[in-house]
Amino acid sequence: SQPPTSASPSRCRLCRRPQVFWRLPFCLLQHRPVNESFWQKSALFVLFKMCPGRVITKLLSSGEKEVDLAVQSAKAAFKIWSQMSGMERSRVLLEAARIIREQREEIATLETINNGKSIFEARVDIDISWQCLEYYAGLAGSLAGEHIQLPGGSFGYTRREPLGVCAGIGAWNYPFQVACWKAAPALACGNAMVFKPSPFTPLTVVRLAEIFTEAGVPKGLFNVVQGGAATGQFLCHHPDVAKISFTGSVPTGIKIMGMAAKGIKPVTLELGGKSPLIIFSDCALENAVNGALMANFLTQGEVCCNGTRVFVERKILDVFTKEVVKRTQKIKIGDPLLEDTRMGALINRPHLDRVQGFIKQAKEQGAEVLCGGDLYVPDDPKLKNGYYMQPCVLGNCTDDMTCVKEEIFGPVMSILPFDTEEEVVERANNTKFGLAGGVFTRDIQKAHRVVAALKAGMCFINNYNISPVELPFGGYKASGFGRENGRAAMEYYSQLKTVCVEMGDVESVF
Numbered sequence: 001s002q003p004p005t006s007a008s009p010s011r012c013r014l015c016r017r018p019q020v021f022w023r024l025p026f027c028l029l030q031h032r033p034v035n036e037s038f039w040q041k042s043a044l045f046v047l048f049k050m051c052p053g054r055v056i057t058k059l060l061s062s063g064e065k066e067v068d069l070a071v072q073s074a075k076a077a078f079k080i081w082s083q084m085s086g087m088e089r090s091r092v093l094l095e096a097a098r099i100i101r102e103q104r105e106e107i108a109t110l111e112t113i114n115n116g117k118s119i120f121e122a123r124v125d126i127d128i129s130w131q132c133l134e135y136y137a138g139l140a141g142s143l144a145g146e147h148i149q150l151p152g153g154s155f156g157y158t159r160r161e162p163l164g165v166c167a168g169i170g171a172w173n174y175p176f177q178v179a180c181w182k183a184a185p186a187l188a189c190g191n192a193m194v195f196k197p198s199p200f201t202p203l204t205v206v207r208l209a210e211i212f213t214e215a216g217v218p219k220g221l222f223n224v225v226q227g228g229a230a231t232g233q234f235l236c237h238h239p240d241v242a243k244i245s246f247t248g249s250v251p252t253g254i255k256i257m258g259m260a261a262k263g264i265k266p267v268t269l270e271l272g273g274k275s276p277l278i279i280f281s282d283c284a285l286e287n288a289v290n291g292a293l294m295a296n297f298l299t300q301g302e303v304c305c306n307g308t309r310v311f312v313e314r315k316i317l318d319v320f321t322k323e324v325v326k327r328t329q330k331i332k333i334g335d336p337l338l339e340d341t342r343m344g345a346l347i348n349r350p351h352l353d354r355v356q357g358f359i360k361q362a363k364e365q366g367a368e369v370l371c372g373g374d375l376y377v378p379d380d381p382k383l384k385n386g387y388y389m390q391p392c393v394l395g396n397c398t399d400d401m402t403c404v405k406e407e408i409f410g411p412v413m414s415i416l417p418f419d420t421e422e423e424v425v426e427r428a429n430n431t432k433f434g435l436a437g438g439v440f441t442r443d444i445q446k447a448h449r450v451v452a453a454l455k456a457g458m459c460f461i462n463n464y465n466i467s468p469v470e471l472p473f474g475g476y477k478a479s480g481f482g483r484e485n486g487r488a489a490m491e492y493y494s495q496l497k498t499v500c501v502e503m504g505d506v507e508s509v510f
């Protein structure tokens with residue numbers, strides 16, 4: 001958000017309400033930090049959540065000095081951790097997974113408060129997180145090179161070695177899970193990590209750091225620094241940071257890559273998307289409808305790999321659309337801590353306004369709002385000013401509309417009819433992004449043919465947005481590169497050393 005330019009000392013720059021703390025430019029009781037430079041200068045930011053106006057906690061932003069301290073302590077821990085065997089590291093990671101399992105409810109509750117997503121979903125995120133740690137604990141002992149026989153009894157071998165101190169920078173939509181997806185393979189390979197969460201969701205990652213310590217990692221092996229862009233920049237530019245793993249938007253990803261280039265550091269970029277979901281007329285309709293909801297409305301639609309361009313074969317357009325709209329209208333929105341809530345609050349007011357702006361623009365460009373799109377005001381008076389909105393389905397969409405081209409990162413599904421397989425594949429690929437894609441059909445040959453033609457890193461057949469940690473996840477094109485999860489991630493947190501061993505005499509050419 002752009003900071004407003006004019007300010008009265010006694011009124012908030014954003015909402016113009018009289019200030020309680022008149023010295024500050026923003027209304028502390030109503031807004032979360034939007035002017036990062038101000039908060040960085042004051043080295044303080046305050047967190048507001050589902051219950052707007054309630055301060056959950058105050059955190060200090062990490063400056064250059066704090067980032068350096070974090071990196072230096074991680075460097076010291078790396079010396080110990082990298083010398084341990086994979087099996088020894090595995091035991092510690094398994095213990096961290098056990099603690100997370102044991103504290104699942106507490107961490108999920110904290111994540112709901114942190115992010116605004118439903119407790120139901122937060123529990124799934126925590127489960128995926130401990131599964132990720134267990135999976136990489138299993139792989140830690142198998143990190144190995146190969147032996148290559150050379151002439152005359154000589155030989156070579158390769159070693160997979162850790163990189164050193166890795167920087168992890170996370171987005172706000174899956175705060176705990178994103179941290180585990182980065183930390184688990186990094187630590188399994190013998191690295192240390194300094195992690196910076198989004199300033200909008202700073203809480204649960206701190207709990208993860210405590211859990212690693214309780215599990216027995218050397219002190220400082222997984223450090224957390226707090227803050228926004230400036231803190232992230234200090235981290236990326238730090239000469240002792242060997243690798244950067246970033247999850248966030250494309251514009252920030254471009255900056256991260258630039259900083260990595262200056263230091264010749266490897267980088268993993270998990271960026272945004274505008275993924276296609278293709279529904280053929282021979283699909284199992286109920287599964288396809290379920291898939292479309294899963295592809296659009298998890299975490300209030302704030303999911304990078306969401307299949308927001310729903311291409312539906314014209315023959316079933318009406319029946320599919322009717323059913324999707326009916327099911328979308330039934331989604332229970334509200335207090336994310338209640339058991340039956342399935343959609344909580346969006347991350348903050350500026351983001352909610354942005355999402356609503358996309359819907360307004362879609363209407364102006366000719367799309368039809370088939371359901372939702374308005375703000376949602378829960379009955380509970382304490383949630384009255386929360387950042388809730390009704391999930392939205394847009395019909396009458398065309399490929400050139402902004403809502404179809406740009407990542408909205410909110411609960412907005414666009415439905416687009418198609419007639420042939422060839423046509424839909426071409427339209428599906430007609431995007432700068434390439435994170436994910438999905439297809440629903442009973443024709444298994446067609447399903448494989450279509451996903452093979454999709455230019456996207458993560459494809460689903462007859463399902464969407466499930467996350468087995470065994471499967472690599474990451475994008476094509478502007479959605480980034482490198483992979484998280486699966487065996488593949490081990491390559492991105494290790495480097496290959498080749499050793500050439502002479503068993504005979506040296507034959508010199510001189």
Ligand SMILES: NC(=O)c1ccc[n+]([C@@H]2O[C@H](COP(=O)([O-])OP(=O)(O)OC[C@H]3O[C@@H](n4cnc5c(N)ncnc54)[C@H](O)[C@@H]3O)[C@@H](O)[C@H]2O)c1
Binds near residue numbers: 231251
């Ligand atoms: N591909 C994936 O796995 C994945 C997962 C989650 C989110 N995302 C994407 O993330 C975006 C939403 O997240 P966001 O709004 O937090 O993204 P963002 O790019 O605004 O911020 C991401 C992180 O980068 C930090 N940051 C911002 N500017 C920086 C700079 N100049 N240098 C270093 N760090 C900086 C932020 O503080 C935050 O921690 C969406 O585009 C979404 O698609 C991608």
Ligand SMILES: C[N+](C)(C)CCCC=O
Binds near residue numbers: 467
């Ligand atoms: C767990 N999901 C739903 C696959 C989301 C992965 C992270 C993307 O935002």
